Amino acid sequence: MKHKVSAVLAAGAVTAAAAIALGSPPSAVAIPTGPGTAPSGPCALRGISDDVAESADTPAGFARSSGVVRALTLFIDFPDARATMSPEARFDEFFPAATNYFHTSSYGRLTYRPMPLLRWIHMSRPLAAYGIQRGASFDPSSDGGYHALSREVVREVDPLVDFRDYDVINVIATPNAGPPATRTVLSVTFSGGDMGLKTADGVPFRNASFIWSRQSGVSAFRVLNHENAHSFGLPDLYFTDDRDAPPPVGHWDPMDEDWGPSNDFVGWHKWKLGWLSADQVHCAPRHGTPGEHTLTPISAPGGTKIVVVPTSPRTALVVEARTRALLDPAVCRPGVLVYRVAAHVPSGRGPLRIVDATPHSGGCYRGNKYVDPELTDATFLPGETYTDPHSGAAVTVLTENPDGTYRVRVTPARN
Numbered sequence: 001m002k003h004k005v006s007a008v009l010a011a012g013a014v015t016a017a018a019a020i021a022l023g024s025p026p027s028a029v030a031i032p033t034g035p036g037t038a039p040s041g042p043c044a045l046r047g048i049s050d051d052v053a054e055s056a057d058t059p060a061g062f063a064r065s066s067g068v069v070r071a072l073t074l075f076i077d078f079p080d081a082r083a084t085m086s087p088e089a090r091f092d093e094f095f096p097a098a099t100n101y102f103h104t105s106s107y108g109r110l111t112y113r114p115m116p117l118l119r120w121i122h123m124s125r126p127l128a129a130y131g132i133q134r135g136a137s138f139d140p141s142s143d144g145g146y147h148a149l150s151r152e153v154v155r156e157v158d159p160l161v162d163f164r165d166y167d168v169i170n171v172i173a174t175p176n177a178g179p180p181a182t183r184t185v186l187s188v189t190f191s192g193g194d195m196g197l198k199t200a201d202g203v204p205f206r207n208a209s210f211i212w213s214r215q216s217g218v219s220a221f222r223v224l225n226h227e228n229a230h231s232f233g234l235p236d237l238y239f240t241d242d243r244d245a246p247p248p249v250g251h252w253d254p255m256d257e258d259w260g261p262s263n264d265f266v267g268w269h270k271w272k273l274g275w276l277s278a279d280q281v282h283c284a285p286r287h288g289t290p291g292e293h294t295l296t297p298i299s300a301p302g303g304t305k306i307v308v309v310p311t312s313p314r315t316a317l318v319v320e321a322r323t324r325a326l327l328d329p330a331v332c333r334p335g336v337l338v339y340r341v342a343a344h345v346p347s348g349r350g351p352l353r354i355v356d357a358t359p360h361s362g363g364c365y366r367g368n369k370y371v372d373p374e375l376t377d378a379t380f381l382p383g384e385t386y387t388d389p390h391s392g393a394a395v396t397v398l399t400e401n402p403d404g405t406y407r408v409r410v411t412p413a414r415n
Contacts, residue, residue: 036066036109036274043283043308045316047343051192051235054351055343056272058233061192063167063207065232066109066274072166073116074153080126081177087118090172093214097221098228104327105265106275107301112228115166120174121156123149127177132212134184140196146188146210147197154199163199168231169208170224178212186212187223189230207231217370219262226258229265232273240348248353250375251330251365252322252337255352260370264327267298267306267320268341268352280305286391288412292398295336295406299325303405311391311413314344317355319395321406322379330371332364335379336397336406338386354378355386382406391415 038044044056051059063069075090077083083090095114102112123130130136131144138146153171163169178186189209197205209227214220230236237249237256249256253266270276282293282304296303298320309317318341323334338355345351356378363373380386380397387394391413398407 036064038274039271039281041283042285043281043310043316045310045314045341045343047314048346052230052233052347053235053343054268054272054341054345058272059192061194061206062233063191063228063231066106068111068113069167070165071112071114071168071170071228072161072163073114073170073172074121074157075117075119075172075174076121076123076149076153076177077174078123078125078127078177080128081174082122083120083174084176085174087116087120090174091116091118094172094211094221094224097219098224101219101222101225101262101327105270106273109275110273114170117157117160121153123152132178132186134186134188136188138190138195138197146190147195150197150205150208154197154205158200163201163203163205167207168228169205170211170228171208172211173213175212175214181213181215181223186210187227189227191231191233215259217260217368219260222254222258222262226254229255229269229273234269234272235347235351237350237352238348239350246374247372248350249339250354250378251371252339252354252375252378253352257371260368261330262327263330264298264322264325266318266337266339266352268308268318268339270298271306276305282307284309284393284410284412286310286413290409290411292407292409293319294401295319295321295408297321297323297325297334297404297406299323299328300404307395307408307410309393309395309410309412311340311388311393315340315342317341317388317391317393317395317413319408319410323404330365330368330376333377333379333381335381335400336395336408337379338395357381357384357386388413 039056047055075087099112102110130149136145140147191207194204215223251257251263293307307319322337324331340353342351354375357380358377363376365376366373382397385396393413394411396409
C-alpha cells in the first residue's frame with residue numbers, strides 16, 4: 001500500500017508570514033479579546049444557524065478561518081476534456097495569489113497553505129454524464145451530480161492522502177471542461193455539515209470547493225477566495241434567484257462581485273472570520289447615547305475597523321472606512337461605507353446591502369465591465385449624514401483626518 005502524504009510534507013506547500021500585532025482604542029462595549037474567536041456581545045447578531053449566513057457565529061462543521069488553514073488541492077479532467085496543461089500550470093493560476101490575498105485581507109491572521117497533489121485525476125465518464133450544471137446537487141442517492149463525481153475523486157485519492165490533515169478541499173477542473181465562465185459560472189462550494197460521503201480516514205468529505213473554467217479580467221484567481229469563504233461560513237451577497245435587481249453590494253466585497261479588479265472583504269465579514277480583535281469593533285447598542293469614533297480604513301492594519309449599530313435582534317447598520325489600496329484598487333470615492341446586515345436573510349437573498357450615499361448617480365468607476373458602477377460612489381463624505389428611517393439610527397461623517405482616518409458620530413437606534 002502506498003504511504004499517505006502528510007499535510008506537513010505535501011509538495012507545493014505555501015507558507016505565509018507571521019501574524020501582525022494590532023492595537024486600537026477601547027471598545028464602547030466589552031467584547032472578548034483575541035482574533036480567531038467568534039464575535040459575541042450585544043452587537044453579535046444571531047440568526048440562521050444551519051447554513052452560511054451573516055449570523056455573527058459560524059456553526060460547527062465549517063472550516064476554521066484564522067490561524068493555519070490547510071487546503072488539499074486536487075486536479076480533475078474527463079475523457080471528453082483531457083487536460084491540455086500540466087497540473088503545475090493550473091495550480092499557478094491560483095497560487096500564491098490566493099494565499100497572498102487571504103494574508104493581506106486578514107492582516108496576517110490567516111495563513112492559507114494549499115497542499116496540491118500534482119497529478120490529473122481522470123474521471124471515468126464524460127462530463128455530461130455527471131449532470132454538472134449550475135445548481136447541481138450533492139445527492140448521495142443520485143448516480144450523477146457532485147456526489148458521484150466526489151466519490152470517484154475520494155476513491156482515487158484516499159490511498160495517497162490523509163484527509164484528517166486538511167481543513168478545506170479544492171477540486172480544480174481542467175479549464176476546457178464545461179462552458180467558459182463568461183457564459184455560465186459553475187464554481188460551487190459544499191460546506192458545513194456531513195454530506196453523506198466518508199473517506200477511508202473516517203472523516204466526512206466536506207468544505208469542498210469545485211473550480212471550473214477561468215474567470216476573466218485581472219485577479220481572476222479570486223473565484224477560489226470567494227468559494228473558500230463559503231467553507232468559512234460566508235454567504236453569497238449577489239442575488240442567486242435570477243431576480244432583475246441591481247447588485248446589493250457591488251464591488252465592496254468579493255462575495256458579491258469577485259470578477260475584475262480586486263476588492264476587499266467588508267469589516268463585518270472580517271469580524272465574523274476572526275480577523276479583527278476585540279478593540280477593533282465598537283458596538284453602539286440600541287437606546288444608547290450618541291458617540292464619536294475614529295475609523296481606520298479596512299485596508300490598514302490596526303485601529304478601529306467597524307462600528308456596529310443594532311437595529312433589531314437580527315439586523316444592524318455597520319460603518320467602516322474604505323480607501324483605495326492594494327486589495328481595493330477600484331475605490332474611486334474614498335470615505336465611510338454604511339451597510340445593513342440581516343442575520344435572518346438566507347444566502348443569495350440580500351443578507352447584506354450597501355446604503356448608497358449618491359443614489360442614481362451612475363457611479364464613479366466605469367472603466368471595467370466586471371464592476372457594476374452604481375454603488376462605486378456609495379461612500380459618505382465629511383459633512384454628510386445617513387439616518388435609518390426605520391430605527392432612527394444615524395451616522396454623520398465629521399472629518400477626514402490627516403492620517404487617513406475618519407471621525408464619525410453614531411446615534412444608536414431608538415425604535
